[in-house]
Amino acid sequence: MDPLLYIENLEKDVDDFHLGPVNLTIEPGTITALIGNNGSGKSTLLKLIMNLAQPEMGNIKVNNLLVHGNNESWKKLIAYQPQTIIGWDPFTGNALKEMIAPLYPNWDETLFQKMVDLFNIPLHKKFGKLSQGVQQKLNLALTIPRNTPLLILDEPTSYMDIPSKKILIDLLVDWMEAGDRSIIIASHQIDDIRKLSDYLFVLHDGEVIGHFEKEELMERYARYWISEPLPEAPIPGEVSREGNVLLSENPEATESYLEANNTRWNNRSSLEMDDVITLLLNTTTTL
Amino acid sequence: MNNWRAAFQLTKWEIKNSAINLLLAYIATGVVAFIFIIEYVAYLEDGLVLYDLFFVIVFGAAPLFPKPKSFEAQHIQHRFLAAPVVVLQKHLPIKDIVIIYSRLIMHSLYTIPVQLSALVILYFATPLHNTLSIGSFLAFIIIWLSFSIYIGYFVPRFSIGLRGFWITNSGLGILILILLFVITFGLTLIHVIFDHGIVYWSIMAARDYPFLSIGLSIILATIGYIFWKRNMQKALKTVMFE
Numbered sequence: 026m027d028p029l030l031y032i033e034n035l036e037k038d039v040d041d042f043h044l045g046p047v048n049l050t051i052e053p054g055t056i057t058a059l060i061g062n063n064g065s066g067k068s069t070l071l072k073l074i075m076n077l078a079q080p081e082m083g084n085i086k087v088n089n090l091l092v093h094g095n096n097e098s099w100k101k102l103i104a105y106q107p108q109t110i111i112g113w114d115p116f117t118g119n120a121l122k123e124m125i126a127p128l129y130p131n132w133d134e135t136l137f138q139k140m141v142d143l144f145n146i147p148l149h150k151k152f153g154k155l156s157q158g159v160q161q162k163l164n165l166a167l168t169i170p171r172n173t174p175l176l177i178l179d180e181p182t183s184y185m186d187i188p189s190k191k192i193l194i195d196l197l198v199d200w201m202e203a204g205d206r207s208i209i210i211a212s213h214q215i216d217d218i219r220k221l222s223d224y225l226f227v228l229h230d231g232e233v234i235g236h237f238e239k240e241e242l243m244e245r246y247a248r249y250w251i252s253e254p255l256p257e258a259p260i261p262g263e264v265s266r267e268g269n270v271l272l273s274e275n276p277e278a279t280e281s282y283l284e285a286n287n288t289r290w291n292n293r294s295s296l297e298m299d300d301v302i303t304l305l306l307n308t309t310t311t312l
Numbered sequence: 313m314n315n316w317r318a319a320f321q322l323t324k325w326e327i328k329n330s331a332i333n334l335l336l337a338y339i340a341t342g343v344v345a346f347i348f349i350i351e352y353v354a355y356l357e358d359g360l361v362l363y364d365l366f367f368v369i370v371f372g373a374a375p376l377f378p379k380p381k382s383f384e385a386q387h388i389q390h391r392f393l394a395a396p397v398v399v400l401q402k403h404l405p406i407k408d409i410v411i412i413y414s415r416l417i418m419h420s421l422y423t424i425p426v427q428l429s430a431l432v433i434l435y436f437a438t439p440l441h442n443t444l445s446i447g448s449f450l451a452f453i454i455i456w457l458s459f460s461i462y463i464g465y466f467v468p469r470f471s472i473g474l475r476g477f478w479i480t481n482s483g484l485g486i487l488i489l490i491l492l493f494v495i496t497f498g499l500t501l502i503h504v505i506f507d508h509g510i511v512y513w514s515i516m517a518a519r520d521y522p523f524l525s526i527g528l529s530i531i532l533a534t535i536g537y538i539f540w541k542r543n544m545q546k547a548l549k550t551v552m553f554e
Contacts, residue, residue: 039552077402078552093549100405111388112400115329124325128405 027089029053029102029175029207030074035083037066037073044069044231046083053174053205056197058218058239060211061228062306067211068108070228071179074209075105087175101129104171106164108179108211114153118146118163131172136200140166143192157184165193169200176200178210182217194220219298227305234305246301247276250292251283264304272296274304319413322406326383326397326418333383338426344370345430352438356512364499364509371427371456372463383418385470392552393479395471408548412541415468423460431456444519451525452518458529462536472544473551 028050036045044066051057059067072078074085076092085092087099113121118141126132141148144162152160161184169176182190194217197208212218218225225242227234246264249271261282262275273279276293283290296304327334344366355363385395401411431453435441444452477483503509517525 072552075403079550097405097407105403107403112396112398114396115383116325120325120328125404 028086029088030209031084031086031089032074033084033086035070035073035085036081037069037078038081039069039078042066042069042231044073044228045080045233047233049226049236051175051207051209053207054201055223056201056208056210056221057224057226058210058212058222059226059228060218060302060305062230064230065228066231067228068179071105071107071177071209071211074177075103076100102173103175103177104129104168104173105177106168106179106181108183110152110160110164113160113164115151117151118148118167121152121163121167122148125167125171129171129173133170133172136172136196137166137170140169140196143196144189158186158189161185162189169196172203172206174206176206176208178208178212180212181210182212182214190214190216197221215299215302218302225302227302229306242301243295243298245274245276246296246304247273247279248294248296249273249279249283249290252289252291255288256286272304315407315409316413318406318410319417322401322410322414323417323421326414327421330383330418334421337422341370341426341430345426345433348430348434349437352434352440355509359503359508359512361496361499361503361509364502364511365496367456367511368463368495368499370430371460373467383471385467387479387481391477391480392473392475393470394473394551398472402548408545411548412468412472412544415471415544416465419465419468423464424457427457427460428453440515443515448518448522451522451529452515454526455514455518455529458533458536461533462539465536465540469540469544469547472547474547475551 030049030051032047032049034045035047036043038044042064047070059070061067069078073080074087074092079093087102090096090099090102092099116124122137126134126137140146140162144159144166146159146163146166147155148163152163155163161181165178165181168178182193185193198221200206201208208221210217210221222239225235225237225239227237251269251271253269255266255269255271260271260273261278262273263279264272264274266272271279271290347366348363351360351363354360383395383397385393387393388396388399395415398411398415401414435444435449435452441449478487499509502513506513514525
């Protein structure tokens with residue numbers, strides 16, 4: 026099956042910031058979390074995918090159609106929820122719906138009405154008069170029902186209350202069940218990443234740290250409470266140590282070494298998602 | 313044709329939210345047109361440069377008169393100027409050409425009715441109707457409506473999006489001052505060298521060479537239309553929209 030999104034050697038300069046080279050493939054039926062520190066280039070990457078900015082180098086293909094080419098039919102294949110919403114202020118929710126829905130052949134009116142009810146969105150009010158949280162909910166209610174093969178969400182829950190975040194996650198899980206759809210979600214919210222993502226694409230200051238399968242990544246790290254003093258020399262897989270607590274990015278190698286040296290450990294635990302992400306973004310951090 | 317139809321559909325929402333502002337723009341232009349009428353005789357006798365300047369502004373930059381904030385070109389970010397509605401449209405599956413056509417339709421709504429009315433009122437309310445036959449007056453209308461295209465289309469071009477120093481407050485301030493100086497100087501020079509201003513000479517051209525005036529104006533309008541359209545297409549592909 027052809028990838029839904031194919032990015033090859035993508036590079037972009039914005040003032041003194043450099044993004045890339047980025048290589049990324051998104052297969053249908055997957056959710057990829059786009060992760061990085063502030064200013065790492067997540068939103069820039071999403072804008073490049075949406076052809077809202079021109080790359081210095083590289084190609085982006087959506088369903089085998091070049092995004093930066095003359096054929097614009099790929100636009101109907103992506104629903105994009107930007108972090109900053111510009112130009113919606115003078116329109117009511119009803120007007121925005123009437124404007125947006127006809128542009129998408131698979132618009133799901135039932136889902137839209139369901140989201141409006143669940144989030145209690147007043148459709149008669151002008152967008153500019155709504156609170157940031159309600160604006161975000163309306164934005165999502167006007168994005169997810171577009172039912173495009175690829176859904177791109179840029180910080181979708183940043184202004185949302187906790188119950189609404191839960192509702193959104195459930196909605197997205199349901200949305201994915203319908204078929205060969207994919208989501209790219211840029212988020213700092215650990216719950217979004219933990220509950221939704223299959224893959225993590227990690228950026229740091231414009232550089233790609235890696236594209237990881239979430240479960241594999243989580244199994245890659247372990248924390249050990251060693252019962253005896255640790256040797257001075259570095260231990261295979263060691264990322265950091267604090268007292269008798271050892272953090273490893275290669276548990277197999279670490280355990281082989283400890284067993285070979287008759288060093289026992291009292292306890293072993295996996296890392297939390299936020300710890301793993303922190304490690305990826307800053308390997309010198311002690312956990 | 314489908315692109316034009318889609319563009320009309322797109323402007324429907326903007327027009328709904330712009331009714332009062334369209335009216336205000338018409339009134340503002342109408343007030344300036346009133347000055348054309350009462351100063352017409354004095355202009356022909358004394359050659360007022362200001363009269364020419366107002367004419368150039370009304371036919372070259374009239375749509376800069378008040379528009380709803382979300383539809384007028386404005387600073388969206390430092391060194392990024394565009395109409396917010398264009399940014400909205402860029403996020404949706406709307407062809408670039410449809411966005412351009414929708415800007416041109418909105419521009420035409422703000423300009424053609426009021427410019428045409430101003431010229432017709434000028435014709436019947438001043439001795440202009442003694443100078444120009446109906447045919448020549450038609451040439452006069454085409455001269456100025458064409459000007460409204462090959463010069464006036466800089467307004468929709470602005471709304472499509474620009475980046476750089478020249479669209480910051482300082483840059484725009486300098487640019488406007490230079491433009492005003494150059495235009496006023498140019499208009500004054502025409503008065504000094506040719507005894508009369510460009511409005512007078514456009515009347516004479518329409519009276520003495522109506523077909524040539526129409527032909528040249530249509531050629532200029534066509535070149536202007538193609539230039540601005542290509543320029544806007546390029547901008548929609550190259551300007552960073554964020």
